[in-house]
Amino acid sequence: MIKKDQVLDKGKMKWATSQEILEHGNKLLNKTLRTQKGIKTIPEDLLLQIVGVKQRGSIGTMLEEYYYDIQPGNEAVPDFKEAGVELKSTPVKKLQSGIFSAKERLVLGVINYLNEANVTFEESSFYIKNKSIMLLSYLHEKDKVVGDLKFKISKLLVYENFSEEDKKIIRSDWEKINKKIRDGKAHELSEGDTLYLAACTKSATSKNRRPQNNGPDAKPRAYSYKPGYMTYLTRQFLGTVDDKTESVTRGDNVKDFEKYIVNKFSPYIGMSTKKLLEKFKVDTVAKSKYAILANRILGVNKQKIEEFEKANIKMKTIQLKHTGMPKEAMSFPSIKFNKFIEEDWDDEENVLRGQLEQKFFFVIFRCNKDCEAGDSKFLEKVMFWNMPATDIDGGVKNQWDKMQNAVRLSNVDKFPKSSDGKIVHIRPHGRNSEDVDILPNGESTTKRCFWINQNYLKEVVKENK
DNA sequence: GCATGATCATGC
DNA sequence: GCATGATCATGC
Numbered sequence: 001m002i003k004k005d006q007v008l009d010k011g012k013m014k015w016a017t018s019q020e021i022l023e024h025g026n027k028l029l030n031k032t033l034r035t036q037k038g039i040k041t042i043p044e045d046l047l048l049q050i051v052g053v054k055q056r057g058s059i060g061t062m063l064e065e066y067y068y069d070i071q072p073g074n075e076a077v078p079d080f081k082e083a084g085v086e087l088k089s090t091p092v093k094k095l096q097s098g099i100f101s102a103k104e105r106l107v108l109g110v111i112n113y114l115n116e117a118n119v120t121f122e123e124s125s126f127y128i129k130n131k132s133i134m135l136l137s138y139l140h141e142k143d144k145v146v147g148d149l150k151f152k153i154s155k156l157l158v159y160e161n162f163s164e165e166d167k168k169i170i171r172s173d174w175e176k177i178n179k180k181i182r183d184g185k186a187h188e189l190s191e192g193d194t195l196y197l198a199a200c201t202k203s204a205t206s207k208n209r210r211p212q213n214n215g216p217d218a219k220p221r222a223y224s225y226k227p228g229y230m231t232y233l234t235r236q237f238l239g240t241v242d243d244k245t246e247s248v249t250r251g252d253n254v255k256d257f258e259k260y261i262v263n264k265f266s267p268y269i270g271m272s273t274k275k276l277l278e279k280f281k282v283d284t285v286a287k288s289k290y291a292i293l294a295n296r297i298l299g300v301n302k303q304k305i306e307e308f309e310k311a312n313i314k315m316k317t318i319q320l321k322h323t324g325m326p327k328e329a330m331s332f333p334s335i336k337f338n339k340f341i342e343e344d345w346d347d348e349e350n351v352l353r354g355q356l357e358q359k360f361f362f363v364i365f366r367c368n369k370d371c372e373a374g375d376s377k378f379l380e381k382v383m384f385w386n387m388p389a390t391d392i393d394g395g396v397k398n399q400w401d402k403m404q405n406a407v408r409l410s411n412v413d414k415f416p417k418s419s420d421g422k423i424v425h426i427r428p429h430g431r432n433s434e435d436v437d438i439l440p441n442g443e444s445t446t447k448r449c450f451w452i453n454q455n456y457l458k459e460v461v462k463e464n465k
Numbered sequence: 466g467c468a469t470g471a472t473c474a475t476g477c
Numbered sequence: 478g479c480a481t482g483a484t485c486a487t488g489c
Contacts, residue, residue, distance in 0.1 A: 418467090425468095427471095432471065435472095454467090
């Protein structure tokens, strides 16, 4: 009892209000942890740590222990207990074009599946811990030491001050996550389930599992704001805009974002591509012409759709033969062998899993019977989709394991083939056969990537007609 | 007609 | 010049 009071008094003395916390944070703007002194002096060896994966969290720890001098303990309450404020630090990066984006998602606390099954939104650990965040973002620069990183953002991120549209989406995201937890389906959670707030994997080792009610133990996951949403916030705070991005809702009062998007296409379902390309004045021979057409149908004239970027939704066009079989498998970026062999399946950094856990938006065109003879294609349908977690952790993981073993052995003959029938396979993916990457044994081979099998895509596209 | 290898086109 | 999304080409 006495101990508890002492801790509270200490906190109260220093950081009773969010305003004090913010003002102390503001001192770091355009400064570094070396040039701006905090409450306690940071030991030199900590400042000299090189920025890298191993030191993740060290900046956060330095801000807590030295810059603010707080000792957050309890996971379920905010770091500044009195003020009810959570402290977060996160990297931003500068793109070639000069604009900033978030380097990664913002992790908002591991989900306790047992507790969260019984709470409302306002009672959830997400809300209680993160309704008010002291956000300190620093510019990520490779090979710099931690003490030399420059802070660019110092803001109070107050949930209730988010726009009504964003709050509606985040609350509905939370409801979707919560429903799976209540239904004993925590093991089926996926990033792609939701738009801005996501349940991201969070595990030190691949064997780590957490219990849930009414279901098998599930991977540890944390609430998080998606990278796209963090990029959106970053640009708002820094006052920079991406002039290639355009809003699709334009302030419309949208009840259900996915339905809203799908409905925009409904007047054009069944129309021939020829007619559509004329109607929307898409006059190009580029391979991306159907993607451009999809944007135009949505009323977007620029390259990117703001809400899709915010939600990390990947738009893909699919061409079907008249039989319903996709004309092509679906490719992903090529594999970097040297990084790939170091990955662990459940790593937050796992590239393939990250790509497949995204939410996809498919714009599907289909050939008439005489398609090969002419251009008699039509818009068949559009759909949002994300790969079921059971497929990702099942067939995909099998192929990924197989591929990792093969690359580690530098054995090209053992790369998984599409005839194995396990959702994904490996194929070349470079500019040409001269475009190579280096295997562990030093030999070169054409760049490869994972492809989603045509047969699997066929079933996906057939579903929920 | 499919499986696999190879390459094109664009934008950054 | 390269990454990426998309598509072509060939042999079985």
